[in-house]
Amino acid sequence: MPAASNQPKKARTGVPGLDDILAGGLSEGHVFLLEGNPGTGKTTIALRFLLEGAEAGEQGLYVTLSETEHELRMGASSHGWQIGGKIEVFELVPPESLLDADQQQSLLYSSDLELGETTKLIFEAFERIKPRRVVLDSLSEIRLLAQSSLRYRRQILALKHYFARHNATVLLLDDLTSDPMDKTVHSVVHGVVQLEELAPTYGAERRRLRVSKYRSQAFRGGYHDFVIKTGGVHVFPRLVSAEHHTVFERHQQTSDIPELDRLLGGGIEQGSSTIVLGPAGTGKSSFVLQFVAAAISRGQKAALFVFDEELGLLFDRTRKIGFDLQAMRDSGSLHIEQVDAAELSPGEFAHRVRKQVSDAKAQIVVIDSLNGYQAAMPEENALVLHIHELLQYLNRQGASTFLTVAQHGLVGDMKSPVDVTYLADTVILLRYFEAMGKVRRAISIIKKRTGHHEDTIREFRITGKGLALGAPLDKFQGVLRGVPTFVGNVTPLLTVPNGNDDNS
Secondary structure (H helix, E strand, O other): OOOOOOOOOEEOOOOOOHHHHOOOOEEOOOEEEEEOOOOOOHHHHHHHHHHHHHHOOOOEEEEEOOOOHHHHHHHHHHOOOOOOOOEEEEEOEOHHHOOOOOOOOOEOOOOOOOHHHHHHHHHHHHHHHOOOEEEEEOHHHHHHHHOOHHHHHHHHHHHHHHHHHOOOEEEEEEOOOOOOOOOOHHHOOOEEEEEEEEOOOOOOOEEEEEEEEEOOOOOOOOOEEEEEEOOEEEEEOOOOHHHOOOOOOOOEEOOOOHHHHHHOOOOEEOOOEEEEEEEOOOOHHHHHHHHHHHHHHOOOOEEEEEOOOOHHHHHHHHHOOOOOHHHHHHOOOEEEEEOOOOOOOHHHHHHHHHHHHHOOOOOEEEEEOHHHHHHOOOOOOOHHHHHHHHHHHHHHOOOEEEEEEEEEOOOOOOEOOOOOOOOOOEEEEEEEEEEOOEEEEEEEEEEEOOOOOOOOEEEEEEEOOEEEEEEEOOOEEOHHHOOOEEOOOOOOOOOOOOOOEOOO
């Protein structure tokens, strides 16, 4: 989100994605609150904030009332960071650790030291170091010393006004352990960033953050997924498709199979989304790979995100039907990624897709399948909204998107795990049907927003040389129900030499 030209100078946090949410960073000379339960990443973000300032030549001060300096340095080291130089750690520690009379650190022991003395020690450290950026960790200790809401509020106001006079940008950390319902600081500080950790029924924990307040500044609202990994916190800003527009020339993406292209009225229009719908085993992946192979043969790039199939098996299986995905990947034309649904948040997945389109210039994007995407967020209530924003973004970037959806059942009335057909520009329906004592496959186009398409139903087979489509099945009734009524001769049915048909 771009910052307006009249906005004050910002202190960048250095956390990937967070500065975008904050419209450039934290307004200099103000006090901000970063709150969340233990383990949500407050210290990691705070250290990155100070390191970013140090890289810009700004002096930083980390005042710790809970962690020791050794623990802070160990945490920083785990991310490959070194605290020193422009960053000073001021540790308020119990007296038994200060046996050396020459020790320069001050001490805090909650049962012996009054709140006023604690504040005085912080101010003295500030006067000595004269930092531009300050982290105070954590407010829980000060709240316990204050013992009353009124005294706690006055102390926070005193800290705010003191730091404001010295034009310091301050990050207050609150671990919500003393009184999570106390919102005293919220009304005092300039902005509030809230961190949350969610524990799904299965899979890794999910973390997200939200900016609940930022005075005199527009920001990206809502929840944003983030992860903590080696190198620090990485935030994935919530995708807003309306912010991304690209001018491109529309043309049709063909499959290089004349019968299929005729069925589609010439092909799939660039910058549109297509859903391939059908029961398990009907060939949904094969159809989208046909478009991928055709696009790569024209010099385009593609990205394939696989939720349901192991890549080694996928390479072996598709090679037998004419698609050498490994060769496409090795040539740099295809990005193929195995997505672990249990370990990935929707925000991170959207970020990976966007990166392939914006950085690698992929013009074909395949998500195989939507069932796996849904499994990535079993407790999400906004699946359709996530998909809507992602499809709209890809359309506006000129990428042609293909999603596969496995329906429940094999023949007759089948159900989809989620109805997103109204979001897609084109819907391709695959079906099994019984004819002449064999199980066969049929394809039809039930929707295409971008132009004319055939309203016929064609039989298809998956052969050793790829897909083969037959003539329209105009002598059958009830193909889509799975058990058609024969009203003509058998000539429209495909005949393929033995050994070339792949029924897997």
